[in-house]
Amino acid sequence: MKAQRIDGKAISDQIKEEAALEAQKLQRQGITPCLAVVLVGNDPASMVYVNNKKKACEKVGILSRSYELPEDTEEKDLLALVEQLNMDNSVHGVLVQLPLPPQIDEEKVILAVDPKKDVDCFHPLNVGLLHTGQKGFLPCTPAGVLELIERSGHTIEGKRCVVIGRSHNVGKPTAMLLLQKNGTVTICHSKTKDLKGICKEADILVSAVGKLHTVTKDMVKEGAVVIDVGMNRNENGKLCGDVDFDDVCEVAGAVSPVPGGVGLMTVAMLMKNCITAAKLQNGL
Numbered sequence: 001m002k003a004q005r006i007d008g009k010a011i012s013d014q015i016k017e018e019a020a021l022e023a024q025k026l027q028r029q030g031i032t033p034c035l036a037v038v039l040v041g042n043d044p045a046s047m048v049y050v051n052n053k054k055k056a057c058e059k060v061g062i063l064s065r066s067y068e069l070p071e072d073t074e075e076k077d078l079l080a081l082v083e084q085l086n087m088d089n090s091v092h093g094v095l096v097q098l099p100l101p102p103q104i105d106e107e108k109v110i111l112a113v114d115p116k117k118d119v120d121c122f123h124p125l126n127v128g129l130l131h132t133g134q135k136g137f138l139p140c141t142p143a144g145v146l147e148l149i150e151r152s153g154h155t156i157e158g159k160r161c162v163v164i165g166r167s168h169n170v171g172k173p174t175a176m177l178l179l180q181k182n183g184t185v186t187i188c189h190s191k192t193k194d195l196k197g198i199c200k201e202a203d204i205l206v207s208a209v210g211k212l213h214t215v216t217k218d219m220v221k222e223g224a225v226v227i228d229v230g231m232n233r234n235e236n237g238k239l240c241g242d243v244d245f246d247d248v249c250e251v252a253g254a255v256s257p258v259p260g261g262v263g264l265m266t267v268a269m270l271m272k273n274c275i276t277a278a279k280l281q282n283g284l
């Protein structure tokens with residue numbers, strides 16, 4: 001059996017096209033959606049991601065405003081910038097790229113972003129809305145995981161879903177979204193006993209660990225949908241996920257690759273959230 005390769009490029013392009021149509025509608029009403037992107041320091045990966053976000057904005061018709069601060073920026077200066085962006089009515093979304101340098105408390109910065117402009121959906125108020133099933137932003141990477149599953153033709157309702165990883169920004173919210181789609185969800189982590197046995201039961205397996213070779217073919221049920229959220233470098237510096245892609249393709253029904261999978265969806269879902277933010281702030 002050869003698994004379907006889930007095409008994150010095609011699906012993310014489709015979502016960006018949908019966002020572009022929404023942006024055009026807003027433009028016709030005199031509203032230009034605007035995202036402020038704040039980058040602190042010179043982390044090369046963060047610079048690539050921020051650039052990808054700016055390019056996506058351009059493609060969709062969202063204005064992006066870029067704020068690049070030095071590595072030694074003090075926490076109070078970053079908080080002052082966030083506050084200024086919160087108060088600026090022409091800015092609909094505020095995003096501070098993570099990770100931040102060690103002198104800055106990430107939690108404080110997340111709390112400082114106005115929940116109405118929190119297009120990352122990291123603020124506890126938005127996390128609370130998500131967990132109680134209320135309307136609001138959806139966290140970009142987890143929402144991207146669900147879109148990859150559904151838009152590649154797979155349903156979640158009634159399926160056994162296993163998420164490996166319990167991070168606040170990816171593992172937990174992904175599990176929550178799968179639950180909201182009526183999946184039967186298990187979260188596994190570093191202390192889980194019999195990881196292999198639990199994974200082998202999964203119809204939908206999501207790996208968000210950040211460790212090479214976390215998922216091998218002996219852990220995968222025949223025909224399962226496997227979504228790889230990992231972002232790792234192998235010994236040659238090549239970007240790889242958590243899943244042994246070729247190996248797992250021999251048993252799975254569908255697998256998302258890295259690169260070309262969830263990462264692209266993160267940016268596409270961010271575009272959707274920027275449109276949502278612009279609409280909400282204009283009473284639409």
Ligand SMILES: Nc1nc2c(c(=O)[nH]1)N[C@@H](CN(C=O)c1ccc(C(=O)N[C@@H](CCC(=O)O)C(=O)O)cc1)CN2
Pocket residue numbers: 048049050052095096097098099120140141239258259260261262263264266267
């Ligand atoms: N404020 C935020 N910070 C971070 C987030 C986030 O959602 N908000 N997520 C990650 C990084 N990230 C987005 O910021 C991100 C990671 C990967 C990709 C991506 O397009 N990946 C490509 C490969 C790109 C490459 O070659 O390096 C892929 O998987 O195909 C986009 C965004 C941490 N910080």
